[in-house]
Amino acid sequence: MPRRRIGVHWYQGVPHVWFSARDLVSPRIRQELQSGLRKRLVMTIQAFREGGGAPLATREIACGVYWDVWQEVYRVRVGGRLREEPDLEGALERCLVARRLPIGDAEDYAPHRERSIYFAVRAEFNPISRRQCRDLLRPSQGDHPIGPVVINIVRRQICQAERAIQFRSPPGPIP
Amino acid sequence: MKRSTRIERKILLAICVVALGPLLGAFVLGRAAIREAYLVGVSPRIGEGLERGVQVHRAYIVALRDSADRTIDAVAGSHRIHELLLGADRPGLAAHFERSLEVYPNLASIRVRIEGEWIEARREERLDPQQMRLLERTRVVEDLPGEPRLELVLAAPRAAFDQFQDAGDVAELHSRLRASSGYVSEVYLWVYFGLVVLFMAVALFFGIRLSRRVTRRVADLARATRKVGAGDLTVTVPTGATDEVAELTSAFNEMVRDLRESRERIDYLQRVGAWQEFARRLAHEIKNPLTPIQLAAQELHRSYPGEDAVYGSKLEEAVSIIEEEVATLRRLVGEFSSFAKLPEAILEDADLRDLIQDLRRAVPAILDDVGAEAEAVQVRFEAPTEPLLVRVDPMMLKRCLDNLLRNAVQAVLSGPRHGGLVRVEVVLEEPNVRVEIADDGPGIPPEDRRRVFLPYFTTKSEGTGLGLAIVKKVVFEHGGEILCAEAPEGGALFRILLPWGGR
Numbered sequence A: 001m002p003r004r005r006i007g008v009h010w011y012q013g014v015p016h017v018w019f020s021a022r023d024l025v026s027p028r029i030r031q032e033l034q035s036g037l038r039k040r041l042v043m044t045i046q047a048f049r050e051g052g053g054a055p056l057a058t059r060e061i062a063c064g065v066y067w068d069v070w071q072e073v074y075r076v077r078v079g080g081r082l083r084e085e086p087d088l089e090g091a092l093e094r095c096l097v098a099r100r101l102p103i104g105d106a107e108d109y110a111p112h113r114e115r116s117i118y119f120a121v122r123a124e125f126n127p128i129s130r131r132q133c134r135d136l137l138r139p140s141q142g143d144h145p146i147g148p149v150v151i152n153i154v155r156r157q158i159c160q161a162e163r164a165i166q167f168r169s170p171p172g173p174i175p
Numbered sequence B: 001m002k003r004s005t006r007i008e009r010k011i012l013l014a015i016c017v018v019a020l021g022p023l024l025g026a027f028v029l030g031r032a033a034i035r036e037a038y039l040v041g042v043s044p045r046i047g048e049g050l051e052r053g054v055q056v057h058r059a060y061i062v063a064l065r066d067s068a069d070r071t072i073d074a075v076a077g078s079h080r081i082h083e084l085l086l087g088a089d090r091p092g093l094a095a096h097f098e099r100s101l102e103v104y105p106n107l108a109s110i111r112v113r114i115e116g117e118w119i120e121a122r123r124e125e126r127l128d129p130q131q132m133r134l135l136e137r138t139r140v141v142e143d144l145p146g147e148p149r150l151e152l153v154l155a156a157p158r159a160a161f162d163q164f165q166d167a168g169d170v171a172e173l174h175s176r177l178r179a180s181s182g183y184v185s186e187v188y189l190w191v192y193f194g195l196v197v198l199f200m201a202v203a204l205f206f207g208i209r210l211s212r213r214v215t216r217r218v219a220d221l222a223r224a225t226r227k228v229g230a231g232d233l234t235v236t237v238p239t240g241a242t243d244e245v246a247e248l249t250s251a252f253n254e255m256v257r258d259l260r261e262s263r264e265r266i267d268y269l270q271r272v273g274a275w276q277e278f279a280r281r282l283a284h285e286i287k288n289p290l291t292p293i294q295l296a297a298q299e300l301h302r303s304y305p306g307e308d309a310v311y312g313s314k315l316e317e318a319v320s321i322i323e324e325e326v327a328t329l330r331r332l333v334g335e336f337s338s339f340a341k342l343p344e345a346i347l348e349d350a351d352l353r354d355l356i357q358d359l360r361r362a363v364p365a366i367l368d369d370v371g372a373e374a375e376a377v378q379v380r381f382e383a384p385t386e387p388l389l390v391r392v393d394p395m396m397l398k399r400c401l402d403n404l405l406r407n408a409v410q411a412v413l414s415g416p417r418h419g420g421l422v423r424v425e426v427v428l429e430e431p432n433v434r435v436e437i438a439d440d441g442p443g444i445p446p447e448d449r450r451r452v453f454l455p456y457f458t459t460k461s462e463g464t465g466l467g468l469a470i471v472k473k474v475v476f477e478h479g480g481e482i483l484c485a486e487a488p489e490g491g492a493l494f495r496i497l498l499p500w501g502g503r
Helices: A027-033 A088-096 A106-112 A130-137 A146-158 B006-041 B044-076 B079-086 B090-103 B158-179 B181-229 B244-303 B309-340 B352-369 B394-413 B467-477
Strands: A007-011 A014-020 A039-049 A057-068 A073-078 A081-085 A097-102 A116-125 A163-168 B107-114 B117-122 B132-140 B149-157 B348-351 B377-382 B389-392 B420-429 B432-439 B481-486 B492-499
Touching: A014 A106, A014 A116, A027 A057, A027 A088, A039 A088, A039 A097, A039 A106, A057 A088, A057 A097, A073 A088, A081 A088, A088 A097, A130 A146, A146 B158, A146 B181, B006 B181, B044 B107, B044 B132, B044 B149, B044 B158, B079 B090, B090 B107, B090 B117, B132 B158, B149 B158, B158 B181, B181 B244, B244 B309, B244 B467, B348 B352, B352 B377, B352 B389, B352 B394, B352 B420, B377 B394, B389 B394, B389 B492, B394 B420, B394 B432, B394 B467, B394 B492, B467 B481
Parallel strands: B377 B420
Antiparallel strands: A007 A014, A014 A097, A039 A057, A039 A116, A057 A073, A073 A081, A116 A163, B107 B117, B107 B149, B132 B149, B348 B389, B420 B432, B432 B492, B481 B492
16 A cells, blocks of 8 residues: 555544545546536545554545536535535545544554554545445345345445545554 | 265266256356346446436536526516616516516516515425525626615426436446446356355255165165175165165065075974984884884793792783883884874865864864863864965864864963863965964963974973974975964964965
C-alpha cells in the first residue's frame, strides 16, 4: 500500500487525522458527478498496529453527491445531513478531504500506548450499498435454490466500487 | 475406513463412468448455454436503450427548468404587471396573479409587497413538497418607484426527478452487469458445477453404502463357501434383506444344510453297517456253541445216576441256569441276527393313515406283550381325514412305528403312576408328513436324546439297544428324518418327517 502523509493530532487519547483523497476523482468520475445522477463517495479510515492484525479502530465517511439539475447546486448528504455546494470542488472538499477527523475512541488505543500504529485509507467511488445492491439485483424473489447462491457471489463483484484508491500513513507511536 | 472390495470398486467405477459422461457433456454445453443466455439479458442494445432513457429523463428535467425560467421571465416581465404595480392597483394585481397561475401550470405562487401589504396568489396543490419540487425566485422591478420585489415559486413534479434517479440506477447496474458478464456467467457455471460435484459426492456416498451392503454379503458368502470347502458344514450365513443376494444366501444355507444332513445320514448308515457286520459275526460265533452247550448240560443231567441227593440237586440247578442263559443268549443272537439281516427298504406308494390304522389295531397286542393293563395306558391317535400319500416300505415302517409305540407304553408304565397317556399324531406339513409319538412318562434326559439312536445304547435293563437304531436306519432309508425331544406332555417325543408324496 503506498504511503502518503496523513496529519495526526492526538487529543484526549483519540487521533484526529487530516488528509486528502481528492486524487480519487478522475476526469471520467468528474463527468459522472456532473450527470445529475446520485453517486457515492466513501472513505474508510482504519488504524492498525504496525506489523498487522485486526484494526484498532475504523471510521467510515459515506457521501451521497449529485448535481441538482432543478436548483443547479450540488447536493451532498453526509450521514443524515444534506448540504448544498455551489460547485463540484466544494462537494469534493466535503467528501474527500478529512480535517481533524477523529478515528475511534480513547479506549481503542489505551491498551497499545507507545506502540507504533499507522492509518490506512481507502477511498471509493460509487460502491453500491449492500441494501441497494440487494434491491437492484434481486427485485423479485427467485424460487430456485441456486439463485441466492449465485446472487450472493455476483453481488460482491457487481457492487464493487467503480474506482478506489488506498494509501497509508507512515508509522507513528500512540502517545 | 474399511478397505473396498474389487466388486465394490467396479460398482463405484461404473457409477462414476455412467454419471460423469453426461455430466461432462452437460458442463460443456451448459457453459455455452449459460453464457449465451446471460448475454441476451445484458446485450449492449438494452444498455444503450437504458442509457437513452436516462438522457430523456434528464432532458425532461432540463426542459422543466428552462420552462420555469421562461415562466419567470414572462410573468415578471409582463407589461400588464408593470402597469398594475405602477398604479398600485391591488385588486387588479390580485386578479392578474390568479390569471397567471391559470396560464402557467408550473407557477405555484406569486406575491408582491406594496406599502407593507402582501398581494398574493397561490395554488396549494402545487406547493406540496411531497409531490412537487419547488424553485423560489425573486425579481426586482427596477424601473418602478420603490423597486418592488416579485417573489415567485415554480413547481415541478417530484416523480420526474425520482424516475430520473431510478433510471440512472438501473442503467448503471446494467452497465456493471455487462462489464462483468464473463464473471457472472462463470459464477453460474461454477456454482452449477459445484452443485453437480456435490450431487455426485452424495450419489457416490450412497453408492458406496449400497454396494457395500451387497458386497459385504457376497464376501460373507465367499468366506462361508471356503469353510464348507474345508469341511465345516455347520456354517450358516445371515440372509438379511429380501433381494437376490438374500435368495442366494438362503439357497446356500439350504445347500449346506442338505449337505450336512446327507453326511450325517451317510455317516450314520456307515456306522450302522459296521455294527450290523459286528452283530452278524457275534451272532454266528455265539450261536454255534449254544446247542452243544445245552446238549452237554442235558446229557450231564441225564447220565447222573442220582446216588447223592445233594449233588443231584446242585446239578439240576446248574443245568437249569445253563439252559436259561442259553435261552437268553439265543434270544440275543436272534435279535443280533435280525439286526444284521435288516433288508433293504422296497418303497411303494401308500396312505400313511392305513399304517396308522394298523398300528391302532395292534395296540391291544402291544399292551398285552408288555404286560400292561388296558386301563393303565391310554393311546390316543390323531390323523387327518384326507389321504396322506407317502412312498414307504409298509412292513418296515409299520415295524418302526410299532417299536416306538411299544417303547412309549413301556416308558409310561415305568413311571411313578405305572400308566399314562401315549399320543400318536400324524400331520401334513408340506413338503413333509410329520409323525409324532409322544408320552407323558419320565422322558429322556437331553444328553441322551442323540445317543438313543446309537446301536447298543439302551436305558432298559433287558434291552439290546438295537430297536431305535433300526428305526433310524429305516427312516433314513425312506429319505426321512427322526429326532428325539421333550414332549409337551412332559415325557419323550419321537418325531419322524417323511417326504410327502403329494395329493
